[in-house]
Amino acid sequence: MVQSLVAIPTKEDEHHLAECHRQNQTVDHSLYDPIGHRHAVPQHRYVGARSMAPLILTHYTLVSALGKGLGETYRALRNRRSGLRPCDFEDVGLTTYIGRVGGVEDVFIGGGTKSTELQQFDCRNNRLALLGLQQDGFTQAAIEARERYGAHRVAVILGSSTSGILETEHAYRHRDAATGALPSSYLAAHRYTHNMFSSAHFVRTYLGLRGPAMVISTACSSSAKAFATAARFIEAGFCDAAVVGGVDSLCLTILYGFASLGLMSSGPCRPCDEHRDGLTLGESAGFALLEKAEYAGQPEAVALLGYGESCDGYHMSHPHPDGTGAIGAMQGALLRSGLTSGDIDYIHLHGTATRANDTIEDTAVHSVFGPSTPCSSTKGWTGHTLGAAGVTGAVIAAMCLTRRFVPGTVNTTRIDPSLSSRVLLENREQPVRRVLSNSFGFGGNN
């Protein structure tokens, strides 16, 4: 899944937004006129796309190993301070690094008039979600949206890959010796903790929202695809606005699982490095309030101009060697945006630091953008936060637009000379008007 975002404060971009509106209205009235023909980017054989009316991320926030909220995240990126540390999660005995969020253990879910209702959601994943909701005034913004549109008109579309599975991992250590039964306290809480819908259920309960909701779980593309679904729901009239994002927290399943696949580095990950040897796992929660373009007035607001989704149709845990699916997703995002490859100032790579991902993503990026569009991976800062990686990328990309900088790549010492895209090692201060963010997942889901 690929998102294209644009900063909206400048006159030129306002003009572009208005132009996108007009183009989209034209398409609405001539359904069989393929809009893709207006652009230089060739339409992918399988992945057709039509343009969309831009939507605005009026508020957004992020909690990751870099810190809580946009300010701490920005300072860590600017100062090139990685959030990765030697693995100290529970009693995990793996030689690796992790991007753990400090203080999740101390978050209290409950309080207020809905305390009993909220407490049943208590688990690491929902504590991390709550920590996210509490940053940058996001909760207040969501409540104002609820009051503006009505609780039924605000959707909650989140992404997660493992939800609160940590609770089930713990419960399996305490099975009844005679019957094998799981503890009764776990059984009662299962719906609110491990079940895949849990994070969206918690967020809509906490925010008092009653609109459409779901959790998208397509592994590492989950919270990127949440933006596409939310955009469709707004256009289809199922809602007027959406809380979009994702939450994924550390658990034994992913740590031992990625170790079993041999995809985990023993040190902090080094995206695009010639000696990269695997990914580092992390955790994060990110949220964005997605609204129609008339609400573009917020100071940090950026516009979602397009998205592209595809599948590799190749292998469960290995990307297609030609990058076919990734190419289709990037072209889809450009076509929906009404942009050409030359309009993109920066590409936030999926960049997991596995040998296969970075090589194949480079092939795909080069084939769509050529050798000159700056790109980088921020996984060396945050680790790979799986189902929350999409929203993590979207929020970092949004900050590039509003704070006029481009992150390089940390932990990496020499860019792999076999890569042909323009991967940045050092941060840069420069105006950034349009960015594109990649997220690719298991099952070949892009």
Next chain:
Amino acid sequence: MPVFVNGMVIWGLVLDGWAGSRSVLAAESPSCETATPEPSACLLPPNEQRRSSQSVRWALHVAQEALQQAGADAREVASVFASSDGETGVLDRLCTALAMPQRTISPTLFHHSVHNAASGYWGIATGSHQSSTALACYDSSFCAALLEAFAYAEIEERPVLLVAYDLPPPPPLYAARPLRGGFAAALLFTRAPSPHNLAQLDLELSNDLSGEPTNMDDARLETYRSGNQAARSLPLLAAIAKQQDTLVRLEYLEEQHVVVRFMPC
């Protein structure tokens, strides 16, 4: 904007495939308690049939049959897979292994554990590069997928296959989520009028909960409907089987109804 249903296949305890199910759903013949055979999922190569989970096989079986019925090419069709609980059989084995001191898990078990396992195998088996989404919304998973599929067909102007499935979890997890019986259903939606159209439908979300949600007249089917999110598709499937102009009201998250208007083609 109307959307057409082109193909529809179901698999569950009393229903196997469309041919056997249509007369039961249309209330032309009563349901009877017979065990449904394991679906073949012959789309998968033999080694993947062996390694894949039961829920992946159920999902892929109905998906493949629905496309065949609709005469559609999987490479042109996007997909939405809806499951409330996902790969519970795999998760049981994974969590059992992680509770042992050595915590050894196989790579195959790990990559089969993801919620989008069926979606991933669908892409691999068909070679489709189209978008595929896997989602969860507890007992409203089918309804959430219906909204996603409807919006996708309408806005992206591309045929989309909806596959809803859930199987009862193995014993320790069953107590946490007692799904009554396995159920899988697949529906193909498209914007294009064609001889394959089974029904035309229009859909709206309603906050008015005064109307009764549509139930099944047959007691056994009603037990099914209320016991598995995927079987909450039954009133909609029955409306297609009956080929009558009708309204179906489905509960969505206890706070809204999805109201679907059917017109036979």
